[in-house]
Amino acid sequence: MASSYSFDVVSQVDMQEVDNAINQALKEINQRYDFKNSKVEIELGEEEIKLLADDEFKMDAVIDILKAKLIKRGVSPKALDLGKIEKASMGSVRQIAKIVKGISKEKAKEIVQEIKSSKIKVQAQIMENQLRISGKDKDDLQAAIALLKGKDFGIELQFTNYR
Structure with missing residues (x-):
């Protein structure tokens, strides 16, 4: 029997x-009457989604x-970090939404601090872009x-590797 148990906190x-989800959104936009004759683009990049529309309302x-x-589709909207809306050519607007993967050092420290202040008898360890929580019970x-x-840390958390 193991003397210590652990799990990983990942995002x-x-x-x-x-x-x-992007393909379904584009399909719905093409069918909607309020988007008729308007230019809308949603483009998936490696780490971001580029959005283009006629105006801020659209x-x-x-x-x-x-x-x-x-x-x-089971993806949290917290996974998107929306940038500010910028002016693009011919009066349209553009926005870039970064896809949040992993837990940043600042968020990891915030989570560790929350665990320590709760007085639960576990240890939290930061490992690159995830956390390992271990304890005897x-x-x-x-x-x-x-x-x-x-708690809401502003990112979606999953709990994996429970042993």
């Missing part, structure tokens, strides 16, 4: 599901449609998972 995004609608499709690990699920 991952299924890029295939993001691609599917850009907000495009983002709402994209977020709804992401939610339906499985109930303490369950309490740590419940604590992290109850």
Whole structure:
């Protein structure tokens, strides 16, 4: 029997599901009457999504449609870090949404601090873009998972490698 148990806290995004959500959003936009004769583009890059629309009002609608499709595909809208809206050619607007993968050092430190302040008897260790939480009692690990699920750190957290 193991004397110590652990799990990993990660923030991952299924890029295939993001691609599917973008395709569904484009399909809906092409069918909607309020987008008739308007120029809308959603382009998936390696680490970002480029959005282009006629004006800010249509850009907000495009983002709402994209977020709804992401939610339906099981991808959290927290995985998108929306940049500011910029002017593009011929009066249109552009926005870049970065896809958040992994846990940044600042977020990791914030999560570790939250675990330490909760007085749960577990140890948190930062490992590149994920966290490893370990402890002697499985109930303490369950309490740590419940604590992290109850807090909003601005990113989507998944709990993997539970042993």
